[in-house]
Every structure is written in structure tokens, then in C-alpha cells.
Amino acid sequence: EVQLVESGGGLVQPGGSLRLSCAASGFTFSSYSMNWVRQAPGKGLEWVSYISSSSSTIYYADSVKGRFTISRDNAKNSLYLQMNSLRAEDTAVYYCARSRPLMDYWGQGTLVTVSS
């Protein structure tokens, strides 16, 4: 069974940093590209970032470019999102999603709240 479990969310002050993790199981993690997608409270879905299976190709949404960094550790079956210079508008539930390239499996999400 494919499982994706996010962690690392929480309350952070504006300008602060946070690192999200996504632990994958039930499939060959190193064979799949991955994404981060977020959803602000009461709002729609927003794609954040993509990383290919070997980390050779990476894309970001303009809204996070230069502040967020996606990475992965295939030996640990884990995906990461380093978030720096956080803003109030980054407040959202962050989901990791497997890429096929469509997003076929999603984690349950982790809430990031940026507030003073």
C-alpha cells in the first residue's frame, strides 16, 4: 500500500524557517518524481514544487522561488521542503504527492502557520 506521511509543520513567525518531511513507503520511491502542493485555509490547491526521481530536475512556483528548496534522500525514502523567509501568505496545509506525472497518491498533509 502506497503511504506518504508528512511532518514538520507548526507555528512559525514571519521571516522564520521550517523544514517539512515526507516519508514514503509501499512503492519504489527512487523511481518516482515527487511534488509539494499546498492549500491555504478555505482556499484551493496550489502546486509548490517538483523534483525528479534523481533530483536532476527541479521546478518551483514563482510564489516560493528563491525561498523554498525541495530535496530528497532516496536511501531514506524521504522528500523534504526547506522553507525560509516565511510569510503570512505561506500559511497552508502542505501535501506531498507522488508524480506519475499526474499526482496519483497524496499524503494527509501538515499544517504550517506563519504568524507573530
Add this chain to the structure above:
Amino acid sequence: VIWMTQSPSLLSASTGDRVTISCRMSQGISSYLAWYQQKPGKAPELLIYAASTLQSGVPSRFSGSGSGTDFTLTISCLQSEDFATYYCQQYYSFPRTFGQGTKVEIK
């Protein structure tokens, strides 16, 4: 950037109704379109990919059609568990983009 216009944003319907949701692209994407269902407090779930291919385990009352710039999600006979929010998403190019969502509520 490929912009997506999803309509309607809110759809009031009754159990047993046939409902249709539309998704229009700002440029052609062939059939690189997926539809997701999201219930409150839950992650999105994949319903349809490649515009018309049903994901394994998804009931056959869901169907998708279209190619190029115009796409449709149809639920042939609405069930109580189908009241949720639906999103279209293109995976033709980056940045990936989603429609604004359609909330299907009980009439």
C-alpha cells in the same frame, strides 16, 4: 503559465442527479488533465487522468471527456458520498496548475 477556468464554483444538486463540471485551459494541453475529489479535512484523491481514464477503484458513475482546451467531469447519478469539492489539474507543463474548484453541495 497555463490558466484554468473551472465552472461552476458552486453546484447545488440532489442525490440521483446528473452533474457536469467544466474546465477550460488558456492553451491546448492535449489530454494531460486530471480530476480530483476532496472532502473536508482530507487530502485530494485522484478520480480521472488522461482526461478520461478512470483511476482504479473509482466508481463508473464518474467520467471525463475532452481534449485540447475544453474538458468535462460528469457524475451520472450523484450519490451522498459524492458531495465534495472537485478540482481539475493540468500536467502538460510547469508550473502545474489547478482549477479553482467546484463545490458540489446538497440542494
